[in-house]
Amino acid sequence: MSLTALIDRAFTPAAESVRAGNIPGAVLGIVTADGERAVQWTGYAQIEPERELVSRETWFDLASLTKVIFTTTRILQLVEAGRIALDDPLVTVIPDLRQYDMNAAERRLTFRQCLAHQTHLPAVEPLYTYGQDPNTLRAFILQRVWQSGPPVYSDINFMLLGIAIERITGQALIDQPLPERFSFRPDPKLCAATEKDTWRGRVVRGEVHDENAFALGGASGHAGLFGTIDGVLDFAHSLLDGSALSPVSIKAIRTRESEKRTVGWEGFHPGWHGGDSCSPDTIGHTGFTGTGLWVDFERGLAWSLLTNRVHPSRHKDSGILSLRRATGDQVIALFDRTERL
Template sequence: MPLESWIGQAFAPAAASIGTGNIPGAVLGLVTADGKRAVHWSGAAQIQPEHAPISRETWFDLASLTKVIFTTTRILHLVEEGKIALDDPLATVIPDLRQYDMNAAERRLTFRQCLAHQTHLPAVEPLYTYGQDPNTLRAFILQRVWQPGPPVYSDINFMLLGIAIERLTGQALIDQPLPPRFSFRPDPALCAATERCTWRGRVIRGEVHDENAFALGGASGHAGLFGTIDGVLDFAQSVLDGSALSPDSVKAIRTRESDKRTVGWEGFHPGWHGGDSCSAGTIGHTGFTGTGLWIDFERGLAWSLLTNRVHPSRHKDSGILALRRATGEQTVALFNRHARP
């Protein structure tokens, strides 16, 4: 049975969430390794200050999906090109990293450690409160004495990786080439709105929601990428069919560097955001704005749920974890029943 015939059932948890007002709108997309695809959507791209309907062509602020779709993939391509190795220290590319202390712990951090969130760096820091000059903020990130702590999921890791990409390519992140249906500079009229930002004093639409990425110029290694559901599915299919990355790179994103983390991605574990019915080798990632992508290699299936759950405010319980888990459970169950060979 084709995906189109049952994707509406897989969308049922999102439809219920829209109906109760937990989220304004959502788009669900499914794709298989051989290119079969289905998309279903409902709800609003914006409800304040005016209403705009959601569609298949709506662009979403992908938030931390930037980490896997752009940053991880770009770093792995640079490895494939022989420009760096995963176990090289970042300081080989960013020699001015903590340049006033040659023994600083940050100078020993490797690309692999940052990609897998196995560093001492904190989860997040309100860098935007220190100013909005991108070059000064980049210098601050490089020279700050980061307090030691246990490994955590860290935006700072990916800010450093973004700076490394800029150094290696000689091009600002916001100017980096991107596949079709992705952009760091989308048309606001085509975008789903995110938050009514108290700092910027307006509803955010078509500019990055993440304050640090905004202050860094609109694009960073941890956030800033926008895309449509078909752009995300194009990427997912290219990972499934092996065209996006070399075999060694695919092995890297599938191999655990810790209990939960691979290079760039999160691996399946009980209670995770992708639901418990995924194959053990499934990888996934989420974004704060309400986005998510999961790739089940054993089934040859990927699904992405894109929502604008922070619109008009992040300060409410949108139930996004339960929604993501229910969507994953429903998708895998229906795939097993109707589509799996």
């Protein structure tokens, strides 16, 4: 079975979800370690205010895939360049973090802890409700007395990492250089629409869906990156062939820092979003808008499912978790069958 025939069958759950009206559109891409790839798509990039078809060239708001494709990768590249070490505290580059309390817990947080979500910081905070001046909001993030709690998956961790990247490079995140087919400033006409947002009073298209990232200027360490399916597959292939990062960094993103987390990524565990057929040596991540990427190093296989499941509203059951799991199980079952032929 060719990869093209494989993806036609693996795409069945997504095509059925679009036909049922659960999601407007979907694009599935698969890539192998030797560079072979296939892409399939169906549905709409936008249904309100006008219907527009999705295509292979549609740009998606990648949401929290920003955390792994951009932020984690950039931090590890800075480690490789000797600018920082993973176990350095953030205050080595953000000395004004909680600057009015030298004993504050935030001043002891390390890059590794933030990347692996092993901090006391909360999952999320509605920062956008405090105003829309990016510099003031950054200052608020740095000086806020954050409520302490057990380690959770936290956007705040990656907001801090984004600020660290800005301090080290001297360049705002929205102006950072990016690989081809990625952007913090995409052409709205090329993008899949996300939510009809009551806060902004419009259908969001070509601007980041995440309210906090929008208020922070359009790009943050946790969200803001846009990309096409081929951009995401290019990135996945660069992890599989080792060209994106050094062997030490690749090992870091594949090694558990906790039961479910590696440096930046989530590792395979029963019941996770990538399906139960993944090898133990699989990492993945999802985005709130309906995006996802999984990399199975043991098989030399990666796949990405991009949807605009929050369009026109997040307040519905899109069935995205079951769709992601069904897609992953289909991809792997068909790939394994192909390998045995």
